[in-house]
Amino acid sequence: EAQVTQNPRYLITVTGKKLTVTCSQNMNHEYMSWYRQDPGLGLRQIYYSMNVEVTDKGDVPEGYKVSRKEKRNFPLILESPSPNQTSLYFCASSYLFSYENSYNEQFFGPGTRLTVL
Amino acid sequence: SQQGEEDPQALSIQEGENATMNCSYKTSINNLQWYRQNSGRGLVHLILIRSNEREKHSGRLRVTLDTSKKSSSLLITASRAADTASYFCATNQGAQKLVFGQGTRLTINP
Numbered sequence: 001e002a003q004v005t006q007n008p009r010y011l012i013t014v015t016g017k018k019l020t021v022t023c024s025q026n027m028n029h030e031y032m033s034w035y036r037q038d039p040g041l042g043l044r045q046i047y048y049s050m051n052v053e054v055t056d057k058g059d060v061p062e063g064y065k066v067s068r069k070e071k072r073n074f075p076l077i078l079e080s081p082s083p084n085q086t087s088l089y090f091c092a093s094s095y096l097f098s099y100e101n102s103y104n105e106q107f108f109g110p111g112t113r114l115t116v117l
Numbered sequence: 118s119q120q121g122e123e124d125p126q127a128l129s130i131q132e133g134e135n136a137t138m139n140c141s142y143k144t145s146i147n148n149l150q151w152y153r154q155n156s157g158r159g160l161v162h163l164i165l166i167r168s169n170e171r172e173k174h175s176g177r178l179r180v181t182l183d184t185s186k187k188s189s190s191l192l193i194t195a196s197r198a199a200d201t202a203s204y205f206c207a208t209n210q211g212a213q214k215l216v217f218g219q220g221t222r223l224t225i226n227p
Contacts, residue, residue, distance in 0.1 A: 004159075033215075035217075040219070041219070042205070042217050042218060042219035042220060043160075043205070043217040045214070045215075045216075048214070058214075088157070090159055090160070092160075104148075104209065104215075105150060105162040105165055106160075106162065106207075106215060107162070108159035108160045108161070109159055110158060110159045111157065111158060111159055113157075
């Protein structure tokens with residue numbers, strides 16, 4: 001089954017304790033992205049990657065790191081989590097945009113609900 | 118920044134009625150997409166309309182795009198309880214960036 005998986009689904013941690021949220025897709029997509037969703041703010045992009053070893057900042061990258069060593073995986077790293085990073089996080093993937101096809105619908109993972117105390 | 122702005126923020130209708138949601142955006146786009154999100158879950162792609170298209174249908178969904186007004190609408194006909202969800206528009210800016218609006222929360226009452 002084509003899917004994007006995230007782990008863990010729920011996490012409660014304390015300020016300053018490094019954590020990693022994993023994301024994996026099995027659709028051979030080049031493009032992967034991380035979003036956070038907060039009430040009243042919608043989805044905001046944290047980081048994205050257009051292919052292996054290529055990552056770029058989104059709108060809210062502060063406090064986050066990512067890596068793309070393999071095509072299927074795109075982990076999100078919080079080196080020193082703070083309470084303002086309490087949020088619902090989504091990983092998404094898609095084929096690279098092609099204007100002729102405009103075929104870049106994004107496939108979303110189920111989300112990771114993170115609470116930082 | 119969030120380019121897409123959905124209107125209304127919340128909509129409550131009776132089962133069987135039609136639901137219309139609107140999305141406005143500010144800059145030129147390559148395409149516009151609509152997604153659905155059931156409570157606390159991942160977003161699911163519904164439909165994509167390219168900038169040179171004016172209307173598109175998929176089952177009970179009808180999407181229109183007016184690039185001169187920088188706006189789009191999503192119509193769900195003959196609504197069902199299962200349509201209860203939040204709906205987001207997303208605009209494609211440049212090569213890969215998708216910018217999402219804040220969503221319309223739709224409630225279908227039995």
